[in-house]
Amino acid sequence: MISELGAGGRPIGENWSRSPVYGSNGMAATAQPLASQVALDILKEGGSAVDAAIAANAALGLMEPTGNGIGGDIFVIVWDPQSKQLYGYNGSGRSPKGQTLKQLQARVEGMKARGELPADFDGIPSHGPLPVSVPGTVDGWFAIHDRFGNLPMNQVLAPTIDYARNGFAVSPVIAYYLERSWAFFERIYAESPHLENIRDTWFREGRAPAVGEIFVNEGLADTLETIALDGRDAFYKGSLAKRMAAYFESMDGGLSYQDFSEHRGDWVSPGRVNYRGYDLYELPPNGQGFAALQMLSILKNVDLTQWSRGSAEVFHYMVEAKRLAFEDVARYYADPEFSQAPLTGLLSDEYGRERFALIDPVKASAAFGPGEPKLEAEGDTTYLTVADKNGMMVSLIQSNYRGMGSGMVADNTGFMFQDRGELFSLEPNHPNAYAPGKRPFHTIIPAFLMKDGEPVMSFGLMGGSMQPQGHTQILVNMLDFGMNVQEAGDAARFLHDGGSEPTGVHGDPLGTLYLEPGVAGDTVKRLEAMGHNVQIDSSGVRFGGYQAIMVDKEKGSYAGATEMRKDGTVVAW
Template sequence: MRTLCKLALSVITPILLSACAGQTTTPEVSAVTNELGPGGRPVGAAWSRSPVYGTRGMAATAHPLASQVALDVLKQGGNAVDAAIAANAALGLMEPTGNGIGGDIFILLWDPKTKKLHGYNGSGRSPKGQSLAELKSRIAAMKASGELPEDYQGIPSHGPLPVSVPGTVDGWFAVHDRFGSLPMNQILAPTIDYARGGFPVSPVIAYYLDRSWAFFERTYAGTPHLENIQSTWFKGGKAPETGSIFTNADLGKTLEVIGQDGRDAFYKGSLARQMADYFEPMDGGLAYEDFADHKGEWVEPGGVTYKGYELYELPPNGQGFAALQMLSILKNVDLTQWERGSAEVFHYMVEAKRLAFEDVARYYADPDYSDIPLEGLLSDAYGRERFALIDPKKASAEFGPGDPKIEGEGDTTYLTVADENGMLVSLIQSNYRGMGSGMVPDGLGFMFQDRGELFSLEEGHPNVYAPGKRPFHTIIPAMLMKDGLPVMSYGLMGGSMQPQGHVQILVNMLDYGMNVQEAGDAARFLHDGGSDPTGDHGDPLGTLYLEPGVSAETIAKLEAMGHKVKVDSSGVRFGGYQAIYVDRERGSFAGATEMRKDGTVVAW
């Protein structure tokens, strides 16, 4: 209890928890604030909640109604794949600030029949009709016209230029064709009903919608783009408020076409032609052939052993292997010699992150266009080599990428579903920055992603823009295994926070014995800075953001070690976590959801 309490003390002041002190104390009210801290709990950490338990099925998503949609599909006889697709469709309607059918999708799936872990990369490609030179010319023209600042670096975050082909619908059908059981029109029916009949907006999503409206109203004032954005999500020129009933009949109609006519309706049929017609007058936009030629791919997950467990992630063009590299580095030190909230534990994890992300910036890209030394990056020998660069007493001023040898704010949603047969789906889906690019095709009810912003413009860089190429990707699902069987399906959304969060969850559980819910509720760090896959390199030391649950003593020691620390109490930077833990000994599931989001876990 002592380790957990020390991590929580600063977030629960001014009330001193008797559980942490091991004795009865009188609550003391600060002279500075009258804020009220959490109450007590009979078991577990005082700053957390109980996990949710079930035996026949479970869903953990970022929205309560989406979780319920998944559970309803399971009760109708669907499996985890059917339920995950249903939940993802619902989230595209209910959490448009994080995802939708205009974005990409990545999936890890455990098939209990074959006892095999499958991976699907559902990322889309850049327009085939636009070269690097043409892209640079269009960016230069935007600077000349004042649409972009003269000193702007990289690809614009909004408009047609960062839009790549959406891979989500293809991903749904790819996994459904192979593993699904219910018909797709039945799977999408609950979301279609909510889109037409409406649902109440939840608090965190209302907060993000308000932020998005402020941005789009400023960026697209007086343009047809703003009209489409406003008519879809911001009727009356304002963001929906918490508890207000929201509808999106256009999205309901689009999903109905997909459910009835299948995948090709979106990539080759009527919807594809509507999307292509929308982009046709725009320089650098997608064309019909870009949609028609799209296809995701099944990929082999990679894994690293840590504390007797194996963490599996998808290979690049995503950043999942960064989490594996961090673990490969951290396995060379016993973190349990210090308390979880200590400066030493944060220091080693942050330095491991910085080392791994230098390799992300140097090597991670579309493997169709780049030779990535994957085996070398994950080898124990390379992990030891990188670990040796960490100074235990101070933050290194700068790290560079290694040379592995092969021996003879973004916005995302994560969800996970388990069924009674033992199938597990770990699914992550995103429009990238904000709600996406601001490009809303007429009458279709969704926004295109701006994932192409993550290409580099540096010629010769592995992640440099090219026609028909997949950009570097941030969204990553995870699966924890032991002895060849799944132990936990989990993810933690939020740009570069994701690999850092994956590792922090595992350290909390495997090193410090937290349960699946406590591991997510505990205070987190986000390190921001260093080299970037776009070629836009920032401060080599970077900034270490911490949540208020980290003690003042630890913060002071980290600063003395040379880290640039900022405390952020908003919860926005630190991602959104969902997990399902498989307890084979007791025959049950334990689920966790994110206190920083609106979600819930449901089970039966």
């Protein structure tokens, strides 16, 4: 069997990794090789890193519809070399303004009564109109483009429009996820007219496109062409907005024209925590980026290098730090326009020490609860990063949330609406409780690493709750254990699943610790002896998708890394 054949040798570095990619004039790292090439072409045409990032994101919405698209939301961090500042953009959309919490609860109960949901279902369904919030991606594109773009938007979107009309070859991992998505939607919408638009857009002939098959999406080409020519307002106030509103008009709880026309994203200030002399920056809630900062704030209280990277001790401390941080995520993280969270307190060194003190060094705690910091004034996603010759760097993440999204596809538009509203809580007193015109809790988080006020690395890691766990593991690999930018992503990962959730639907407090097969058997046994519930998962599906670009100003070069668990590649010039 092929699986019995191990890794080959390498002249330098670890035999389970490969070399980072180096370049000096520009670089792009995405989850699909053609999207990376689109970004590089835009850079060569004189585009900024922001232009190239938008172009790559548009291409991924076509080529990786299982992870993202213009029916979803977007979060971005931009390093601007001219002002020497980091800028954050929260491009998440809001719930329907015409639906109250009581109405939503009644509609969920109605779905149970009709047998559309199990009788014991708790929460908001992942499909249909109820989890759909306003897509924020197109607004996010134009917001960052207006500030940092060089090329006109029609030039930026032209490569994807061409690929959508004339076709591209489907890559292997994406083909795998498309097949899974078709099986889900064929089952969920077996007797529903919604299946027709899904099938006609991605699954013609009643099947998923195969690896290497040429795929076209003329509906998306038309939609992007309208946006390229008529601008942002075409999507939120013009012809596309009217078409989308008309699609939802007959559906209880669906978005209205007002929801689209009143959408706005927000420029936000990233928060930071210093770890081993480096500053990690993440965007504030309604996203979960501060969970990575909290994990590092806890872990800085122990010297992990006293053990080997693959030891049970290192895994144990990281997992317990995750469990502690995520209890606070479930308690405090929500739309700041509706709920004031103690953000400064959550990131303080004092609070990090308090939470660290709860970790038993030799045993997994049965349960943790949220802390009380001082109050001061499976997820499917794509991550990409781009850097240009002037030093601008973009960290961008974009998603439709679970699977391909909600299954809602407006006629002839070529994209699916997100199901991000599934992450609201139905508990009235919860900070993340559903409310009209509110942004749900978000999992997608871009990251940026700085040192002494200068950029070091733009990076991210896709995949629901894996994201802050992945950010932490990448930095521990690099800053504590000296791995290079590629090795840090290729190394075996963990994912802890369980504990309290922002939806108010809570899992087993101890949870399950999923490990990749690269973790040594002795380490697995020791973790089990410490009380962790360990499962080995060789699929790669749970553990996200990493991309990164590091900058070395002294050498005048970039070093890029991509993800073996995805189809991606790094390109440079």
